[in-house]
Amino acid sequence: MRGFYIGRFQPYHDGHHRMVAEIVSEVDELVLGVGSAGHSHTTRDPFTAGERVMMVTKSVAEFDCTTYVVPIEDLDRNSVWVSHVQSMSPSFDVGYSNNPLVIQLFEEAGVEVRQSPMFNRDVLEGTELRDRMIEGGEWQHLVPDPVVEVIDEVDGIRRIQRVSETDTNGQ
Numbered sequence: 001m002r003g004f005y006i007g008r009f010q011p012y013h014d015g016h017h018r019m020v021a022e023i024v025s026e027v028d029e030l031v032l033g034v035g036s037a038g039h040s041h042t043t044r045d046p047f048t049a050g051e052r053v054m055m056v057t058k059s060v061a062e063f064d065c066t067t068y069v070v071p072i073e074d075l076d077r078n079s080v081w082v083s084h085v086q087s088m089s090p091s092f093d094v095g096y097s098n099n100p101l102v103i104q105l106f107e108e109a110g111v112e113v114r115q116s117p118m119f120n121r122d123v124l125e126g127t128e129l130r131d132r133m134i135e136g137g138e139w140q141h142l143v144p145d146p147v148v149e150v151i152d153e154v155d156g157i158r159r160i161q162r163v164s165e166t167d168t169n170g171q
C-alpha cells in the first residue's frame with residue numbers, strides 16, 4: 001500500500017516527522033507532497049520547493065521506507081485539486097492529513113483519508129517556528145537535524161528575517 005501526505009513544510013518540523021514515523025508503520029511506500037511549491041521568499045513561505053525537498057528527503061532517510069518527494073503547485077480551483085495532485089504523484093491508496101480542507105477534498109474525490117494526533121502543537125507549528133527564526137529565538141531543537149543543516153546551507157534565517165522587514169521608506 002502506498003500513502004500520500006502533503007504539507008507546505010515551511011519548515012519541515014518534528015510534528016511532521018512524528019506523523020511520518022506513524023505513516024511509515026502503516027504503508028509500504030510513501031509519497032510526500034511539498035505543497036504550495038511555487039511559493040517562497042515570504043514570511044509565511046520562506047523556503048523554495050527545492051529547499052523543502054532537501055529538508056524532507058534528508059530527514060526521512062532514517063526510515064526504511066521508499067519515499068517519493070513531489071512538489072505540487074497550488075491551483076485556483078479547489079474542486080479539481082485532487083485530480084491535479086493525482087496527476088503529479090505516484091498513485092496512492094490512502095491520504096494522510098490533519099488539514100480540514102485537504103480532508104474534505106480527498107473525501108469528496110473518494111480517496112480514503114487518515115488523520116493523526118497533533119503532536120506537541122503548542123510549539124510544533126510552522127508559524128511558531130518561523131516567528132522564532134525572525135525573532136532570533138531557539139527553533140533548532142524542534143526540527144530534525146538535517147533541516148537545521150539545509151536552513152544553514154541556504155542562509156535561511158537571514159532570508160526570513162529580511163523578507164519579514166517592513167519597508168520603512170513608506171513608499
Ligand SMILES: Nc1ncnc2c1ncn2[C@@H]1O[C@H](COP(=O)(O)OP(=O)(O)OP(=O)(O)O)[C@@H](O)[C@H]1O
Binds near residue numbers: 010127
Ligand atoms: N505538530 C503536529 N502534529 C501532527 N501533525 C501536524 C503537526 N503540525 C502540522 N501537522 C500537520 O501536517 C500537515 C502539514 O502541515 P503544515 O506544513 O501546514 O505545518 P504547520 O505546522 O501547520 O504550519 P503553518 O503554521 O505554516 O501552517 C497538516 O496536515 C498539519 O495538520
Ligand SMILES: NC(=O)c1ccc[n+]([C@@H]2O[C@H](COP(=O)(O)O)[C@@H](O)[C@H]2O)c1
Binds near residue numbers: 006081105
Ligand atoms: N486549490 C489548491 O491549490 C489547494 C487545495 C487544498 C490544499 N492545497 C495545498 O495543500 C497543502 C496542504 O498542506 P497544509 O496542510 O500544510 O496546509 C498546502 O500547500 C495547500 O496550499 C492546495
